[in-house]
Amino acid sequence: MPEKIKVATASLAGCFGCHMSLLDIDERILDLVQVVDFDRTPITDIKKVGPCDVGIIEGGVANAENVEVLREFRHHCKILVAMGACATNGGIPAMRNQFTLEECLRESYVEGMGIENPMVPNDAEIPLLLNKVRPLHEVVKVDYFLPGCPPSADAIWTFLTELIQGKPIAFPYTQIHYD
Amino acid sequence: MTSAKTELEGFVAEVVDRYGRDRRNLLQVLRTVQDQQGCVCDDAVQTVGQAIGVPAMNVRSVVEFYSFLHGTPRGQYDVLFSDNIVDRMLGKEGLMARLCERLGVEPGVPRADGRVTVDNTSCTGMPDQGPAILVNGLALTHLTPSRVDTIADLIERGVPLQKWPGIYCEVEDNVRRRDLLLGTPFIDGSGIRAVLAQGPDAVLDEMMTSGLRGLGGAGFKTAQKWALSRAAAGHEHFVVCNADEGEPGTFKDRVLLQGHANLLFEGMTVCARVIGARRGFLYLRGEYRYMLELLEHTLAQRRRAGLLGKGILGTEGFDFDIEIHLGAGAYICGEESALLESLAGKRGVPRKRPPFPVTHGHDNEPTVVNNVETFSAAAKIAANGGAWWAAKGTATSPGTKLLSVSGDCARPGVYEYPFGITIQEILDDCGASDTAAVQVAGPAGQLVPKRDFGRKIAYEDVATGGSFMIFNHTRDLLAVVRNFAAFFAHESCGFCTPCRVGTSLMRDLVEKVATGNGTQYDLEEMKHLGKIMKQASHCGLGLTAPNPVLGSLDKFPEIWTEKLKSKDFEPAFDLDGALSEARALTGRDDVHAHIA
Ligand SMILES: Cc1cc2nc3c(=O)[nH]c(=O)nc-3n(C[C@H](O)[C@H](O)[C@H](O)COP(=O)(O)O)c2cc1C
Ligand code: SF4
Ligand code: SF4
Numbered sequence: 112m113p114e115k116i117k118v119a120t121a122s123l124a125g126c127f128g129c130h131m132s133l134l135d136i137d138e139r140i141l142d143l144v145q146v147v148d149f150d151r152t153p154i155t156d157i158k159k160v161g162p163c164d165v166g167i168i169e170g171g172v173a174n175a176e177n178v179e180v181l182r183e184f185r186h187h188c189k190i191l192v193a194m195g196a197c198a199t200n201g202g203i204p205a206m207r208n209q210f211t212l213e214e215c216l217r218e219s220y221v222e223g224m225g226i227e228n229p230m231v232p233n234d235a236e237i238p239l240l241l242n243k244v245r246p247l248h249e250v251v252k253v254d255y256f257l258p259g260c261p262p263s264a265d266a267i268w269t270f271l272t273e274l275i276q277g278k279p280i281a282f283p284y285t286q287i288h289y290d
Numbered sequence: 291m292t293s294a295k296t297e298l299e300g301f302v303a304e305v306v307d308r309y310g311r312d313r314r315n316l317l318q319v320l321r322t323v324q325d326q327q328g329c330v331c332d333d334a335v336q337t338v339g340q341a342i343g344v345p346a347m348n349v350r351s352v353v354e355f356y357s358f359l360h361g362t363p364r365g366q367y368d369v370l371f372s373d374n375i376v377d378r379m380l381g382k383e384g385l386m387a388r389l390c391e392r393l394g395v396e397p398g399v400p401r402a403d404g405r406v407t408v409d410n411t412s413c414t415g416m417p418d419q420g421p422a423i424l425v426n427g428l429a430l431t432h433l434t435p436s437r438v439d440t441i442a443d444l445i446e447r448g449v450p451l452q453k454w455p456g457i458y459c460e461v462e463d464n465v466r467r468r469d470l471l472l473g474t475p476f477i478d479g480s481g482i483r484a485v486l487a488q489g490p491d492a493v494l495d496e497m498m499t500s501g502l503r504g505l506g507g508a509g510f511k512t513a514q515k516w517a518l519s520r521a522a523a524g525h526e527h528f529v530v531c532n533a534d535e536g537e538p539g540t541f542k543d544r545v546l547l548q549g550h551a552n553l554l555f556e557g558m559t560v561c562a563r564v565i566g567a568r569r570g571f572l573y574l575r576g577e578y579r580y581m582l583e584l585l586e587h588t589l590a591q592r593r594r595a596g597l598l599g600k601g602i603l604g605t606e607g608f609d610f611d612i613e614i615h616l617g618a619g620a621y622i623c624g625e626e627s628a629l630l631e632s633l634a635g636k637r638g639v640p641r642k643r644p645p646f647p648v649t650h651g652h653d654n655e656p657t658v659v660n661n662v663e664t665f666s667a668a669a670k671i672a673a674n675g676g677a678w679w680a681a682k683g684t685a686t687s688p689g690t691k692l693l694s695v696s697g698d699c700a701r702p703g704v705y706e707y708p709f710g711i712t713i714q715e716i717l718d719d720c721g722a723s724d725t726a727a728v729q730v731a732g733p734a735g736q737l738v739p740k741r742d743f744g745r746k747i748a749y750e751d752v753a754t755g756g757s758f759m760i761f762n763h764t765r766d767l768l769a770v771v772r773n774f775a776a777f778f779a780h781e782s783c784g785f786c787t788p789c790r791v792g793t794s795l796m797r798d799l800v801e802k803v804a805t806g807n808g809t810q811y812d813l814e815e816m817k818h819l820g821k822i823m824k825q826a827s828h829c830g831l832g833l834t835a836p837n838p839v840l841g842s843l844d845k846f847p848e849i850w851t852e853k854l855k856s857k858d859f860e861p862a863f864d865l866d867g868a869l870s871e872a873r874a875l876t877g878r879d880d881v882h883a884h885i886a
Pocket of ligand 1: 503504505506507508509510532533534535536537621622623624625626627659660661662664665829830831
């Protein structure tokens with residue numbers, strides 16, 4: 112049997128919706144694991160990514176830890192994929208980019224409703240937020256972008272099977288258009 | 291109801307009445323409201339909408355579309371610096387910083403006391419006498435440090451603009467070479483008399499013989515345009531003159547309007563007779579607002595002389611008049627279908643074409659849209675015959691062309707040449723030495739390197755609407771590309787994604803490389819993006835917007851490659867710097883508070 116393809120995934124500043132969509136390939140996941148081994152993913156709960164063929168990232172880059180994880184993925188993965196609108200464009204979390212970080216933190220931790228002991232948290236355990244939320248390709252080189260919020264399970268399936276078979280990636284119209 | 295509100299309603303009602311309660315005059319109404327109120331506030335949006343019968347949301351969308359209309363107050367003095375590359379070469383950035391410092395303002399932010407705003411605007415059409423600014427919509431030229439100091443003082447003292455030194459507002463013609471259009475005599479009315487004596491068919495034949503092609507840049511045969519419109523069925527025909535002249539570096543229409551408006555109006559009147567129009571419009575770019583009174587005055591004179599109005603030159607049934615519509619700071623409104631939208635008081639978004647304006651133009655009726663220079667040439671061709679025009683120029687580009695020459699040369703200004711003139715001859719005439727490159731036809735055109743200076747100005751070689759910007763060897767050509775990329779990102783009308791998003795991405799990529807953070811990968815990205823924009827954009831703006839980048843990558847690759855970092859990928863921003871706000875807010879400075 113040929114060696115299995117190693118795949119890792121991670122969610123940065125995302126909602127896990129893209130990962131849910133990945134799980135929506137349902138029983139096809141059984142076909143997938145015939146040819147694929149999962150390294151670090153929220154599914155395997157492996158915490159550190161090792162050398163991989165494909166890295167798939169959901170969510171944009173919102174804090175220092177996201178930068179670190181993303182760089183590790185880039186370092187270890189031959190192919191890096193931005194999955195979903197947040198990874199590709201910043202998406203929903205990037206809506207905060209209209210405000211300054213100070214406005215965001217004050218609203219969340221100081222002036223918002225029902226806050227006790229108001230203060231901006233400064234524990235060294237908590238990753239610092241970036242001034243603005245960024246799409247992946249502004250931080251590392253990205254090889255593929257999978258559009259959608261989230262991309263449908265079928266789109267993810269098409270992408271993975273074509274990639275694994277070494278084919279050029281081509282989607283049926285309905286998988287990446289929503290009109 | 292508050293008295294302020296009643297007052298506003300009264301004022302708006304009066305303005306709307308003045309404009310015939312016609313929703314097509316919405317833009318003109320909004321301009322007037324802004325002139326008087328300083329902005330078009332929410333109340334004004336509501337009031338105008340009700341008075342003219344347009345939903346408030348549409349009124350607001352029009353206000354938001356045009357750079358010269360504002361929803362919130364600007365300063366009592368609104369100072370806009372022309373941000374063309376040539377103005378920059380003449381010292382615009384230093385002067386703007388100086389004025390901001392003297393007045394204690396940030397660019398784009400009204401001063402707290404409401405006295406003044408200082409901001410940028412796209413080329414105001416004065417690069418032969420820049421740096422130039424607009425103050426409350428009026429043009430000022432030849433800015434110097436000492437003038438900036440005086441202006442700061444005038445503003446602080448609240449001196450009304452009419453009382454500022456007159457010389458500040460002088461706009462020179464700087465005509466340096468004259469030929470058929472500017473150098474031969476013309477008797478007002480002779481073009482109209484010719485069309486009356488010979489009949490429209492004969493004049494159309496002369497136009498055909500002349501081979502005159504649209505001098506706004508695209509070069510469509512004028513006789514053919516007029517003939518198509520004449521043949522098109524409609525309730526009414528219209529003549530529209532495109533005086534939007536928004537292509538950075540172009541100012542020849544300004545010179546024609548300021549010094550030769552009779553010629554232009556005569557050309558429009560000849561066209562009206564040929565196609566059977568009773569109404570014409572001059573769409574004048576907002577930056578040329580300072581000419582409005584002069585142009586109205588010329589129109590009034592022509593009416594008195596029987597050259598305009600009812601029964602022109604005593605001819606029963608030959609009625610034609612011209613209205614002036616002012617633009618409000620939108621380059622896209624030079625595109626003819628966007629211009630027609632704007633003329634109808636809407637956002638200047640280009641229409642789908644076909645149908646073309648010749649059959650479905652203003653009011654969806656047959657309409658001829660021509661450039662100022664084209665109409666002016668047509669007037670003379672009507673009077674002098676087609677052979678007279680065709681005697682000069684080349685076989686496929688007959689006649690002459692006005693060029694707006696600016697940048698690194700001793701004698702910037704307007705030069706009229708027969709088509710077929712080489713770039714080198716122009717450079718010699720205007721006193722340009724040590725020239726590294728010339729940008730012909732504005733940002734949408736091409737950057738011509740020295741080895742190509744033997745090429746000719748003609749539709750079949752280097753085509754142009756008239757912009758000719760010269761850069762010598764001391765200039766940073768990448769700064770030119772940056773300026774143009776920012777121009778397109780600012781002027782994209784936003785209607786279609788390839789251009790709206792593409793121009794911004796392109797601007798950011800250019801910035802990234804220019805600031806020394808780019809890689810080969812970014813250059814490839816720019817090429818890829820440029821290709822998509824050229825394939826998928828809805829109108830000429832998006833189709834030509836990648837030209838400065840693609841052209842310079844092709845002809846001047848060294849200006850790009852010398853800026854590259856040698857790695858294969860560089861982040862688009864300073865990663866550690868992106869934590870600066872969070873560090874400041876939390877007071878942290880531990881290792882995890884930095885990105886190495
Ligand atoms: C983005 C864009 C801007 C334009 N700006 C102008 C302009 O400022 N003046 C002009 O005469 N034509 C301009 N044009 C060309 C007009 O669409 C049209 O071709 C021209 O007015 C026709 O007149 P002509 O045949 O006399 O040249 C522009 C076109 C595009 C696509
Ligand atoms: S793209 Fe949509 S589904 Fe995916 S992480 Fe972002 S918000 Fe969630
Ligand atoms: S190409 Fe640009 S300017 Fe033209 S319609 Fe599209 S967005 Fe507007």
